[in-house]
Amino acid sequence: LDVTVVGREERPLERPLGREVADFIYRTHLSHGVTFCLGRMPAEITPTTVRLDDGTLLEADLVVAGLGVLLDVKLATDAGLTVDNGVVVDQHLQTSIPGIYAVGDIASYPDPVTGSGTRIRVEHWAAAARQGQFAARNAMGSPEPFNAVPFFWSQHYDLSLSYVGHAARTDDVEILGSFVATNAAALYRENGHITAVLTLFRDDLSLAVEAAMERRAPDTEIEQLVRTGFAPAQSAEVPR
Numbered sequence: 001l002d003v004t005v006v007g008r009e010e011r012p013l014e015r016p017l018g019r020e021v022a023d024f025i026y027r028t029h030l031s032h033g034v035t036f037c038l039g040r041m042p043a044e045i046t047p048t049t050v051r052l053d054d055g056t057l058l059e060a061d062l063v064v065a066g067l068g069v070l071l072d073v074k075l076a077t078d079a080g081l082t083v084d085n086g087v088v089v090d091q092h093l094q095t096s097i098p099g100i101y102a103v104g105d106i107a108s109y110p111d112p113v114t115g116s117g118t119r120i121r122v123e124h125w126a127a128a129a130r131q132g133q134f135a136a137r138n139a140m141g142s143p144e145p146f147n148a149v150p151f152f153w154s155q156h157y158d159l160s161l162s163y164v165g166h167a168a169r170t171d172d173v174e175i176l177g178s179f180v181a182t183n184a185a186a187l188y189r190e191n192g193h194i195t196a197v198l199t200l201f202r203d204d205l206s207l208a209v210e211a212a213m214e215r216r217a218p219d220t221e222i223e224q225l226v227r228t229g230f231a232p233a234q235s236a237e238v239p240r
Contacts, residue, residue: 093109105128
């Protein structure tokens with residue numbers, strides 16, 4: 001198929017992944033023949049065309065629209081639950097009314113990675129499934145704080161990016177390895193604290209970082225894990 005991507009951002013996935021990773025994804029799609037219309041929005045969609053907000057007219061046999069989500073909090077509001085960018089829950093996924101729990105896209109819970117009290121919502125089916133397990137055990141009287149680290153993956157042709165953690169900001173990113181060589185990692189920091197790690201073709205490293213984050217390992221340990229994974233091999237001295 002001839003593919004044209006229309007998006008409001010300057011680079012695809014720049015908001016969650018940062019400029020450098022987004023540039024790599026952008027170049028990857030360009031190399032596969034994808035055309036981009038970035039910084040633009042659709043103004044009109046007909047059975048055969050898409051007209052952009054700058055007047056550009058694109059022929060289109062098929063349109064796929066990713067529009068995001070709007071939270072339906074009416075039930076929670078009617079029930080008197082505290083709502084603030086989702087249904088507010090504590091570390092046990094319990095709402096402001098004891099005995100009522102919330103999980104999934106709608107649950108605003110304390111970030112387990114930073115431990116700063118910052119609230120996050122994770123719109124990922126795996127998070128919803130894991131939160132449901134924790135909420136069920138808590139409801140049955142087995143108190144267990146939800147400490148699972150958010151993660152997602154993003155597939156682009158034969159390239160697979162794995163991401164663990166939750167970076168609210170992407171202005172402090174350190175790249176190790178090489179994206180061009182398809183063996184890389186990105187460390188995301190906020191106020192000096194590691195909030196997320198992205199890897200390319202390094203699932204072993206991604207899983208190790210996820211396990212370290214879940215047991216609340218210090219940043220020094222997580223950073224050492226990543227740096228060791230990309231440290232150059234020590235060559236043995238050849239006898240003369």
